[in-house]
Amino acid sequence: MAFVSETEIRNLQKRHRKSRLFRRLCAGITWLSIALLAVLLIRIGMDGIGWLDWQFLNSFPSRFPSRAGIKSALVGTLWMSVLVAVISIPIGVSAALYLEEFAGRGRLARFIELNIANLSGVPSIVYGILGLAIFVRFFMLERSLISGALTMSLLILPTIIIASREAIRTVPQSIRYAALSLGATRWQTTWSHVLPASFPGIMTGVILALSRAIGETAPLIMIGALSFVAFLPQGPMDSFTALPIQIYNWVSRPQPEFHELAAAGIIVLLVVLLLMNAAAIYIRNKTERRLK
């Protein structure tokens, strides 16, 4: 290159070297974390896959490993996710709509905003203590599904609100103005245009938050979910167990068979989580296409 001087070339080579180095560093870190995850999954798979059969899914816990299963825990987890969804979605989405569409930019709105952001960083065990004090003791809901679901809802509400607000914020202002200029009220604008347009984003956030609730253990231990449940809950007031609790219980036993049962339980929990995330992606893609 005749138009580039010697010093320029040296300088350029140095910059390119730095660029390459940084790219390799980033790629290395990415692959390292993927490899760690893979090792973890493979170990769990090797331990647990042998125990994974219909008998395992369809049996209650037992002190004999060969007869033990996760029926009550799986049903408990499904109950929990439905209850948490029913409680947290309406409250979370309403709060997000209020903050984005109605509250304005006043001091109170900013104060609420700051607190929601802080709440999303509070450790889950603290929500467990809160749930124990308020739902189990004060409202005397006992160690029931509904106590667990309310506690979990509190835990994921900040996440739902923040994700929903992000989704609502992506709706172009011009759509709101179009509706308002036709003599629509704020509510009509929100219900007919803002909510449908932000629905895919809201659903994604909600389902990711729900899958967090399903994986959480600490708050449930705190409010006293049982770990040996030989019956299925019949309603929200019944006591219950959930997959993470059952896994935790098995891991803490001395016999190696129970550790393998725990691994099998983890596989089931992972499958449930992956199914939920897949559902989130499916719903998002489907509704997005409808809007276009």
Place this chain on the structure above:
Amino acid sequence: MSAPETELQRNHDEAVLELQEVSVLYSGKPAVKKVSCQIYKNKITAIIGPSGCGKSTLLRSLNRMNDFVDGVSIEGRLMFAGQDLYGKDVDPVEVRRHIGMVFQKPNPFPKSIYNNIAWGPSINGYTGSMDELVERSLSQAALWDEVKDRLHDSALNLSGGQQQRLCIARALAMEPQVLLMDEPCSALDPISTAHIEDLMFELKSRYTIVIVTHNMQQAARISDYTAFMEMGHLIEFGETDQIFTRPNVKRTEEYVTGRFG
């Protein structure tokens, strides 16, 4: 600003909107300063002026769209059918229902063509035949023939010019007394622009139109009255012919002849 009045007194056009010393302030800072003029029925009034002169702000205050901008306040009176639009007992939702608006960038709803038109009337309690209203509105906006076979397709599949005519049709479906247009052609190509200009000629027999435009040729071509604004002030208001051929104020002459701005 006193000279044009004699000229205006000669005509017998009926005023629909009357601005009395209207000021618009953003957090106390005036963007529009004591503008007084009248908007005449079944006429096209163009507001021209350099960027940032307050013409869009003024337009948006005519149907209270500025209410959604934080920190905006209005002074003066804006009379419409004998009522101050900013009076205490006036519901801004009702104002916007009667004074429609078309925006700078086409902003159809991400819904079907049909539902774009039908939504406004349906939330405002329209009880007549919706199919007829949709056809009538699209015909008035000169779009019916192009879309009649695909009314249930998404409006987002239309071209930019078609989308803007759809937005005009959507506003017309509310049967507004006044139609405000905020640089409706600035995002369109010349052919679509010509379409919309033709359309405005057609529409003025039924509607009163106020248009903000950057394009002086456009103002000269389509409008009956022209308001020239600069730095928030209304410098001159009069019949378009007069503003463009023998303006009374030197600044107006400099602007319309292209010597600045």
